[in-house]
Amino acid sequence: xxxxxxxxxxxxxxxxxxxxxxxxxxxxxxxxxxxxxxxxxxxxxxxxxxxxxxxxxxxxxxxxxxxxxxxxxxxxxxxxxxxxxxxxxxxxxxxxxxxxxxxxxxxxxxxxxxxxxxxxxxxxxx
Numbered sequence: 183x184x185x186x187x188x189x190x191x192x193x194x195x196x197x198x199x200x201x202x203x204x205x206x207x208x209x210x211x212x213x214x215x216x217x218x219x220x221x222x223x224x225x226x227x228x229x230x231x232x233x234x235x236x237x238x239x240x241x242x243x244x245x246x247x248x249x250x251x252x253x254x255x256x257x258x259x260x261x262x263x264x265x266x267x268x269x270x271x272x273x274x275x276x277x278x279x280x281x282x283x284x285x286x287x288x289x290x291x292x293x294x295x296x297x298x299x300x301x302x303x304x305x306x307x308x
Contacts, residue, residue, distance in 0.1 A: 243293075
């Protein structure tokens with residue numbers, strides 16, 4: 183990575199088939215073309231952003247926002263959902279207690295599924 187990549191940056195695990203499918207699906211959604219996709223295996227991202235914790239990036243999804251702050255897990259899910267113009271009409275639902283619980287559950291189950299895939303994968307490094 184020669185120059186600092188354009189923000190926001192979504193960090194994804196290119197060795198995880200679920201993560202790659204998620205990234206590919208995300209690229210098809212309107213308003214996400216401004217997100218730079220960087221694999222967590224790209225060592226240069228940790229040089230450009232030295233406060234970025236590599237081990238934590240391997241544990242769950244991370245995003246570097248436009249202002250340079252890092253978010254992870256369910257916060258990334260919420261951030262990405264709010265980029266979609268159709269979802270913005272229902273932002274009140276996302277911000278409700280029930281919406282937050284649904285996002286938390288979605289993230290928890292997806293992350294658990296990802297960990298199971300990684301555990302069973304003989305070629306996965308972590």
